Amino acid sequence: MSRLTRDDIVIAAGRRFAEYGYHGTSMRDLGGDLGILGSSIYAHVGGKHDLLVAVVERAGSLFNASAEAATREGSDPSDTLHRLIRGHIDVLIDHAPEARTFLNEATFLEPEDRRRVTGQRDRYEATFRRTLESGIVSGDFRHVDVTLTGIYILSVLNAIGRWYDPDGPVDRDALAVDIHEFVLRGVTAH
Amino acid sequence: MSRLTRDDIVIAAGRRFAEYGYHGTSMRDLGGDLGILGSSIYAHVGGKHDLLVAVVERAGSLFNASAEAATREGSDPSDTLHRLIRGHIDVLIDHAPEARTFLNEATFLEPEDRRRVTGQRDRYEATFRRTLESGIVSGDFRHVDVTLTGIYILSVLNAIGRWYDPDGPVDRDALAVDIHEFVLRGVTAH
């Protein structure tokens, strides 16, 4: 057993916050997961709140990195949308605890931190709106309200962490294709 | 000031749970909202957990009552879907605290209660799947996976409580129409 790093603690905190919530996690719980005392955590972080900030900020960075990668290679809006959807799924599955904490516990950040995270989030969502707009301009998409439609798409994506089982019957490629199809065509026949 | 009823306390608890979460709410906070002491709440309920059960069960009943009303008058699947969407929006706006607590805090119920609530929820979601199926049979809808598509639709609907402002520019009629259109047609032109 070597010594723990700050990163080890942030990762364990993400898991706890995702499952039990920020207020449902005690420093002693967290220490228990790591094999140390709750009070020993204070050798690595200033307080419980710092851990929430670190977890949430990590997820925000991952989402934005994904959006940048998806929009780097310009191609048609439908393909860009597919890459955005696939990237979101990847972050949600590969960094599930951080992503879930980002989505569910960010409200408990202190005002200053929350504003910064809200900014991160707005940047990310703006990528979806821009993709929708470019599709409308190109004539590929109809004249949807990009604000509302961006919210709908992200609602479908953000919920994935609440029901998707990576070891279940649907793999992530199929999921991305199915959601892309749903977003593009809806349920109507033809 | 007349005496409080159990109902008054359940309503106040819903508000607290929706805003601060179950674990972020203390009985003293709740008493403060009601103008009584935290300990006085125990004259009306057996414990904090009973309040979570009451709030969540109320929301579950409202969602199911809405689904029954929406499917009572048989008509084409697209219209039924519109009524389901509109009903969900109404519950989410008119009973926002209970609905949000239902969606976010039900995981903190004790196993037995959680199972019952999960049952309520499954019944509700099944109504969406049945409507999709009847649309596929009638040829109105394409051959979507009804499980996945039901989840997508409910994801869009459940997220409404996280962003929608009833006093904002979008009224609930317009929202229902816009979501119905999105679910039916997606974003593709034509």
Next chain:
DNA sequence: CCTACCGATCGGTAGG
């Protein structure tokens, strides 16, 4: 519904 509590647990600190 209040008074007057209870033991348990909370986030956090001093000193090593």
Next chain:
DNA sequence: CCTACCGATCGGTAGG
């Protein structure tokens, strides 16, 4: 990272 704590707060109870 542990020992040994701290004051504050937690859910809850007995008795009125």
